Amino acid sequence: MDVKAAVAFAAGKPLEVTTVQLQPPQAEEVLIEIKATGVCHTDAYTLSGKDPEGLFPAILGHEGAGVVVEVGKEVKSLKKGDRVIPLYTPECRQCEYCLSRKTNLCQAIRSTQGRGVMPDGTSRFSIDGQMLHHYMGTSTFANYTVLPEIAVAKIRDDAPFDKVCYIGCGVTTGIGAVIHTAKVEPGANVVVFGLGGIGLNVIQGARMVGANMIVGVDINPNKRELAEKFGMTHFVNPQEVEGDLVPYLVDLTKGGADYSFECIGNVNIMRQALECCHKGWGVSVIIGVAEAGAEISTRPFQLVTGRVWKGSAFGGARGRTDVPQIVDWYMEGKINIDDLITHTMPLEQINNAFDLMHKGESIRSVVTF
Ligand code: NAD
Ligand code: DAO
Ligand code: ZN
Numbered sequence: 075m076d077v078k079a080a081v082a083f084a085a086g087k088p089l090e091v092t093t094v095q096l097q098p099p100q101a102e103e104v105l106i107e108i109k110a111t112g113v114c115h116t117d118a119y120t121l122s123g124k125d126p127e128g129l130f131p132a133i134l135g136h137e138g139a140g141v142v143v144e145v146g147k148e149v150k151s152l153k154k155g156d157r158v159i160p161l162y163t164p165e166c167r168q169c170e171y172c173l174s175r176k177t178n179l180c181q182a183i184r185s186t187q188g189r190g191v192m193p194d195g196t197s198r199f200s201i202d203g204q205m206l207h208h209y210m211g212t213s214t215f216a217n218y219t220v221l222p223e224i225a226v227a228k229i230r231d232d233a234p235f236d237k238v239c240y241i242g243c244g245v246t247t248g249i250g251a252v253i254h255t256a257k258v259e260p261g262a263n264v265v266v267f268g269l270g271g272i273g274l275n276v277i278q279g280a281r282m283v284g285a286n287m288i289v290g291v292d293i294n295p296n297k298r299e300l301a302e303k304f305g306m307t308h309f310v311n312p313q314e315v316e317g318d319l320v321p322y323l324v325d326l327t328k329g330g331a332d333y334s335f336e337c338i339g340n341v342n343i344m345r346q347a348l349e350c351c352h353k354g355w356g357v358s359v360i361i362g363v364a365e366a367g368a369e370i371s372t373r374p375f376q377l378v379t380g381r382v383w384k385g386s387a388f389g390g391a392r393g394r395t396d397v398p399q400i401v402d403w404y405m406e407g408k409i410n411i412d413d414l415i416t417h418t419m420p421l422e423q424i425n426n427a428f429d430l431m432h433k434g435e436s437i438r439s440v441v442t443f
Pocket of ligand 2: 114116136163179180181184243387
């Protein structure tokens with residue numbers, strides 16, 4: 075079938091909105107009509123050409139919501155008409171990783187997803203006979219896309235697409251890092267580095283679980299007001315701190331953070347996030363994706379003396395199980411998504427979403443179809 079998509083033909087070039095061809099879903103796949111998609115930094119990172127795993131030409135996008143319009147003959151858990159969120163981290167519930175219960179990094183389709191193709195090794199997308207790569211297994215910058223059943227979360231029927239699409243990445247990444255990865259407990263002191271689309275969700279996750287101090291660190295003072303609305307109790311602008319930031323934060327939190335979260339993707343800040351943690355038990359979670367080849371460092375004695383360094387992908391969430399619950403939290407008013415969606419636009423204006431992101435003017439732009 076013909077579908078409308080924003081195609082990344084080459085690194086560093088704007089997306090081109092055009093008609094492409096989509097093959098029908100195979101036995102264990104579903105065809106989804108995408109109704110809305112967020113535009114995330116990871117899309118921009120890949121489009122920039124800095125992502126060593128970036129493949130072109132491709133249909134980017136990994137933060138979507140839509141409706142199942144057709145299911146393959148082996149599909150059991152989904153039916154036509156279901157509202158769904160595509161998952162760039164699938165949940166097969168059968169692989170060694172899923173069964174371990176120790177990680178959300180299902181490996182069932184990892185190798186083909188990384189090569190920009192479906193599990194049978196081929197792409198469903200093409201343009202005039204030329205193959206187009208899938209992206210993160212989701213390719214939500216198209217009004218229709220095909221996904222494996224194991225990479226689709228069924229959500230409730232009254233969830234608004236233009237809001238819950240953000241649960242497909244940013245919301246789940248931030249809140250999940252708090253509840254699944256760090257397991258922050260009530261009364262904990264938390265420091266969040268970077269108050270963007272991820273950090274603000276870490277903040278609302280920390281508030282949800284009853285954290286005591288929620289310290290936000292950002293060089294942009296304009297982030298303060300929204301962060302306070304989401305639960306930040308103290309704001310620190312590193313550019314206004316006299317002397318080193320780490321001892322300042324240790325002092326502010328009366329001994330160090332019980333939990334810190336790096337939501338920027340800067341290896342120097344990752345070190346500060348670890349070292350501002352409480353001696354003996356502080357846990358620092360890396361969420362930000364640093365540029366290819368970058369390395370982290372600290373003195374080993376930081377770990378010897380009890381600080382713990384962790385990382386979190388998609389908030390440690392098992393998508394098919396956990397995403398519907400986060401949608402419920404939004405529908406029940408337990409979490410705020412509306413205030414984070416600062417811009418909405420049609421697919422034809424998707425390059426504007428990247429411009430707004432690069433200028434730091436948006437938290438999240440959502441494309442509606
Ligand atoms: P963003 O640009 O919206 O937010 C980053 C914030 O960091 C901004 O407010 C900026 O002012 C601030 N900042 C930049 N440099 C700083 C510095 N030196 N000190 C203090 N603050 C600084 O980005 P985002 O959408 O929130 O994404 C954050 C990171 O998370 C990115 O690296 C992204 O790729 C990554 N990410 C990771 C996952 C995952 O599963 N691990 C998922 C999605 C995104
Ligand atoms: O299992 O090796 C694997 C794949 C893990 C992918 C996790 C990606 C999370 C970070 C990228 C940011 C997503 C928007
Ligand atoms: Zn699995």
